Amino acid sequence: MKNNKIFKTIFTLPILVYTFILIVLPLLYILFLSFCTSDSYGGIIYEFTFSNYIKIFDLTYLKILFKSALIGVITTIICILISYPFALILRRKSAHIQNLVTKLIMIPFLTNSLIRTYGWIILLRKNGIINNGLIMGGLTSSPLNLMYNRFGIVVGMVYTLLPFMLLPICSSVFEINNDLIEAAKDLGAKPLQIFRKIIIPETISGVFNGSLMVFIPAIGYFFITDILGGGKIMIIGNLIKNQFLTARNWPFGSAISIFLIIITFLLVKLYKRLGGKMDDLGGF
Amino acid sequence: MKGKYSKLLFIILVFIFLYLPIGVLIAYSFNSGSTNLIFEDFSFKWYLNIIKNTDLVNAFLNTLLVAVTSTVISTVIGTISAYGLYKFDFPFKKLINSLIYIPIVIPEIVLGISLLSVYTLMKLELSIYSIIVSHIAFSIPYVIVSVKTTLTSQTITYEEAAKDLGASNYSIFKKIIMPIITPGIVSGATLVFTLSLDDVVISYFTAGPGSNTLPLYIYSIMKSGITPDVNALTSILLLVTFVILITLTIVQSRKIRKEAL
Amino acid sequence: MKKIIIVFIGILLLCGCSSKSYENGEINVLNWSSYIPYEIISNFEKEYSIKVNYGTYSSNEELLAKIASSKNGTYDLIFPSDYMVELMISRDMLEKMDKSQIDNFSNINPMFLNQKFDPNNDYSIPFLAATSVIAVNRDRVKDEINSYNDLLNSKYKNNIVLLDDQRIVIGMALQANGFDMNSTDSKKLEIAKKWLLKLYGNVKAFDSDSPKTFLMTNEVDIGVIWNAEATLAHEDNKNIEIIYPSDGFALSLDNYVLVKGAKNKENAYKFINYLLRHDINREITNYYPYLNTTISNMNVDMNDLFNIFLNSSYVENIGSDISKYDKIWAEIK
Known part of the structure; x- marks a missing residue:
């Protein structure tokens, strides 16, 4: 019996220690900090206050939240618009090809994301490959502004996050039972009807899984706005980073982080309600 | 048949989008000039220059050290925890079962700063070890999820049968559970290893002196312009992963064929 | 499984041995x-x-x-x-x-x-x-430029790079309006903010790490950047002129x-x-x-x-008034 107990301890103690020290403690501490204030030198004053949360709703910061959400939503929609047709076209192909395509999607993902983003600088610059190509082809007379603006940021975000959308959508589309669609066709259903009545319901959790894994990083990836946005546009990620590194206001930074966690939880709740499984997130 | 071509074209365009920046980087690794701005002449010299750039080599070795240690530790902890969560009842089990998803879903920046503030609170020295601990922190949940999916109700039947035959807990785990969960462990470890190799955000907040990782090194030189030796190193790494992935695919399909026979 | 572990340990040892002894x-x-x-x-x-x-x-x-x-x-x-x-x-x-x-x-x-x-x-x-200076690519910009106010010209749309530093950039806006670059007066800061919002359309990017690259690759023709960066850009292209603004500039030691x-x-x-x-x-x-x-x-x-x-000022500590700067910074970006 004693042996059993040791066995059980070995298998349960690490997870208890891990969860409480590396998940619960950090988050509780951030929560605690979010109710403190900071002195002018960035020290923390332990006085209870709601002021950091009230500050988030200041028009200046609301605008940043709105801008980030906009970039996040646009990125997510573009990812869906690319992934859906992609998956549908490959739906009827053999498992062999589907497997190969999935691997090919993964490969660029295995190189460093910064250096891939840097590749975009070479492409999108004023004298970059794309602009030179357009000018040589006579499509434009003066170079277009392809980066250091919102366009550049969205390109970078879509590029970095596309696999997170492609993979869940592909796997849910590939799993649709073909008999179901054949039966619907036999009964005279039009392609659009099949799409609305069968494909969408069967794949909605995959879409939402992807949306979650795209939208949340898209409002936090400060390095993409830094590199491709030319530091001109702030998203929530930059705002949090600034509070911790530039403005030295940890309590305010913590409050924004807590706010972001709440948004994340609401989205996860919605995802679960739509029938999504937690284990599908991140496991690809 | 027009539709077929436009479909094919769409797939090709998506792949161009995915591979274009990488193609550019590889192309510029053969640039004889010292910047990624203008392509001067074809040359292999940057591949030979990698060794000379001690900063780059150190950063790469640090990255390997972090990725390997954090993968090994988080795979071990993640695996036993997945089994523990599946097999035993213990205090806070339900809570833990939902808490472990937090590192997967919350924005990396939040995880990074919360770990940093806890290290500060506990007066821990920032170093390469703080990066390793942070990587373990975000890795364990991925391993748990990956292993968990291989533990099904079928497993319980096997376990009970073995127990009836008088097998000990240890030998059940070793002889029955391990073979079942190995694919989950492998895919979890692979995922975690790649995540660790690529991580910028969490390392950025938790790095200490002399513990530059490759992504941090790249981030620090990014704006002044990446030198082609970084491109060269990345191209080599890409080639290595490509070969590993292809080999895995071939081995897999051979296995499948063997099983079919 | 054992093989994998051996390979892992091998790599670990490799990493450990690579550092020379001092x-x-x-x-x-x-x-x-x-x-x-x-x-x-x-x-x-x-x-x-x-x-x-x-x-x-x-x-x-x-x-x-x-x-x-x-x-x-x-x-x-x-x-x-x-x-x-x-x-x-x-x-x-x-x-x-x-x-x-x-x-x-x-x-x-x-x-x-x-x-x-x-x-x-x-x-x-x-x-x-270091001092902040205006660097101008004379190949493409012929107008006379002496003051920060000359940069407001709508001709320079998307053509300026600034340091990604709130104290320097807001300080420059204050100096452009004849104020002290460390002012914490709300009214003066409001004027500086409006001035920056006007300038924003001309700004291509904020970058502190290597703004010279923007000038050297012709991405922009004007920069308000540190003198060393400007000098390096000048060494690359002799037609990049370095100008000490008449409104005053920042000195950093x-x-x-x-x-x-x-x-x-x-x-x-x-x-x-x-x-x-x-x-x-x-x-x-x-x-x-x-x-x-x-x-x-x-x-x-x-x-x-x-x-x-004589013509420059240091950035000074302004205590909790930094939050005013921080807010302006968030507003213009």
Whole structure:
């Protein structure tokens, strides 16, 4: 019996220690900090206050939240618009090809994301490959502004996050039972009807899984706005980073982080309600 | 048949989008000039220059050290925890079962700063070890999820049968559970290893002196312009992963064929 | 499975063995990115057999956050600017310097000594100085440019790069309107904000790390950037002109300081002494042409230096009013 107990301890103690020290403690501490204030030198004053949360709703910061959400939503929609047709076209192909395509999607993902983003600088610059190509082809007379603006940021975000959308959508589309669609066709259903009545319901959790894994990083990836946005546009990620590194206001930074966690939880709740499984997130 | 071509074209365009920046980087690794701005002449010299750039080599070795240690530790902890969560009842089990998803879903920046503030609170020295601990922190949940999916109700039947035959807990785990969960462990470890190799955000907040990782090194030189030796190193790494992935695919399909026979 | 473990251990050993051994210990340094050429550091490591753990930061605030959030003794030598030295002294974060350990201290140009942020240089020794300047590509911009206000011209849409530094950029807006660049007066700051919003349409990017690249690749034709960056751009393209704005400009003096609880003080003194050595010091400003702070390697003549001191101001500590700046910064971005 004693042996059993040791066995059980070995298998349960690490997870208890891990969860409480590396998940619960950090988050509780951030929560605690979010109710403190900071002195002018960035020290923390332990006085209870709601002021950091009230500050988030200041028009200046609301605008940043709105801008980030906009970039996040646009990125997510573009990812869906690319992934859906992609998956549908490959739906009827053999498992062999589907497997190969999935691997090919993964490969660029295995190189460093910064250096891939840097590749975009070479492409999108004023004298970059794309602009030179357009000018040589006579499509434009003066170079277009392809980066250091919102366009550049969205390109970078879509590029970095596309696999997170492609993979869940592909796997849910590939799993649709073909008999179901054949039966619907036999009964005279039009392609659009099949799409609305069968494909969408069967794949909605995959879409939402992807949306979650795209939208949340898209409002936090400060390095993409830094590199491709030319530091001109702030998203929530930059705002949090600034509070911790530039403005030295940890309590305010913590409050924004807590706010972001709440948004994340609401989205996860919605995802679960739509029938999504937690284990599908991140496991690809 | 027009539709077929436009479909094919769409797939090709998506792949161009995915591979274009990488193609550019590889192309510029053969640039004889010292910047990624203008392509001067074809040359292999940057591949030979990698060794000379001690900063780059150190950063790469640090990255390997972090990725390997954090993968090994988080795979071990993640695996036993997945089994523990599946097999035993213990205090806070339900809570833990939902808490472990937090590192997967919350924005990396939040995880990074919360770990940093806890290290500060506990007066821990920032170093390469703080990066390793942070990587373990975000890795364990991925391993748990990956292993968990291989533990099904079928497993319980096997376990009970073995127990009836008088097998000990240890030998059940070793002889029955391990073979079942190995694919989950492998895919979890692979995922975690790649995540660790690529991580910028969490390392950025938790790095200490002399513990530059490759992504941090790249981030620090990014704006002044990446030198082609970084491109060269990345191209080599890409080639290595490509070969590993292809080999895995071939081995897999051979296995499948063997099983079919 | 066993094979995998063996491979893992092999890699671990490889990583462990790769670091060379240094007889005289180590030193933990945090410095600005692009400030000391790599060769100079590795040469020091060889000559003194001291390992230099070298990290970089890109703003004073980032440096403060790193120091404040790490255990005492994590870092030995850092390079904060003027106002940050003052702030760190007031927060008791620095060790006093024993100048008798640094023979080459006598080589420092007295003009850079005894500044008001550290009146007796008890804690700090000047390293390099920088001024903000306007750099203009004369190949493409012919108009006369003297003042920041000349940059408001709508011709320059998407054609300017600014430093990604709220104090410098807002300070510049204040100076453009004839105010002190450290003003905390809400009305003046409001005017500065409106001025910046007008300028925003002309700004292509904010970048502190390497704004010269924008000028050198013709991405923009105008920059308000640090003098060394402008000089490097000028060396690349002689038609890039460097202009000291008539409204005044920022002066920033970076210093060697020792962090409280530094474990390797002796080695840090050796490193400072080494960097102040005539030949090494010249090498640094050859690579990164900031204002050299020694007498033997002066890279501007005395008159120009007087003028720079006369027309520029340091960024000053403004206490909790920093939140006003922070908010303006969030509003314009």
